[in-house]
Amino acid sequence: MFKKRLITDRLVKLVENFPVVVVSGARQVGKSTLLKHVFPDIHSVVFDPVNDLAGARTDPDIFLDNYPAPLILDEIQYAPEIVPAIKRRVDREQKNGMYILTGSQQWSVMKNVAESLAGRAVFMDLSGFALPEITQQSSERSWIDKWLESPDAFIKNPPQRLKIKRTVYEQIWRGWLPRADFLDEGLIQTFYRGYMQTYLERDVRMVSDISALDELGKFTQLISALTAQEINYSELGRDIGITPQTSKRWLNILRSTFQWFEISAYSGNTIKRISGKTKGYFSDTGLVCMLNYISTPAALGGHPMIGALFETAVIGEIRKLLSIVPAAGMYHWRSHSKAEVDLILERNGILYPIEIKLTSNPAKKDTTGITVFRKTYPKLKIARGLVVCPCEKFIKISETDYAIPWDSR
16 A cells, blocks of 8 residues: 655655655665656666666666666666666766666765765655655645744644554554564564664675674664663773773664664853764664563553653654755753753754653643753743643643644644
């Protein structure tokens, strides 16, 4: 069963206006399925790490003669030798929509393709499902886009909630990968165990020469338990006997294969002492639950990780929604006195503070971090704040701040 993706219209527009489009993202986020449904008439070739399909690696020019444009080349990281040949054909024919490339590794795809096809290719990332994709109730514009454009208009006409059939706990536990969305609950953990094994044996080996995959697996489990926390690189891996240098290298592998992302700390132009540490997030909460032996949605109730998992889910959701609208800077903020704001968005010189709370009854106390942030930067343009939580409706909870349901549309 195919579900329409939020980036579909943008993808079509890019293909119409550029000769090469590169779609990258983690394993099994739906890259191939998306392209198959959006461009059913374009021939697709899926590369393999073992077999040199039709001589693509040994003689890329003959390969492209046999597979003329327009052409979809899936998992391009397995045949990087073909990229210079693509460049020559693009320069010679100068047509839009010639090649659509996909890949699961930033190092292999983004770096090499970007350098070889500079000025000829555009790039877009695909993540797991967002809530509007799961429910297939997407609006023309997302709630975060409307909020960033005009909080005043947003307040006068707040968004409706999506009709989600699952509880908050079940959705977090199930995760966001398309395959997991369709599976019976009893198969979810089995799916993620297989996903993790394949990821280590195929994706990781592609980006780095690591023989100790078991140790990397333990490190991945360790880092998953640190989702939604500030990262202390000097202490990473200490519990399992890994040096800080190795921890950094392995964390870069997780980042380059789209399993991990980070948000920088906001500083502004204040002399007050603040934390400059980045905050890290695991990309899929379902995988985090499997790695931390959380066997059912009900087990999340009262679990020490539930707050971090909810924050991870909301931050991930906002990132997905922002991928289809004009760019916005993403930061977190924490003062020396431990006051913090989970997320600060920046657009057009205005800062939009957002707190994330796992509560169905948001109150003024949940805006304490936003209040301290305003007092710390009295000269900056700071918009009204939001508290994203599993509440029933959009409500005002302080003089300047509002609570919004996490499943708004």
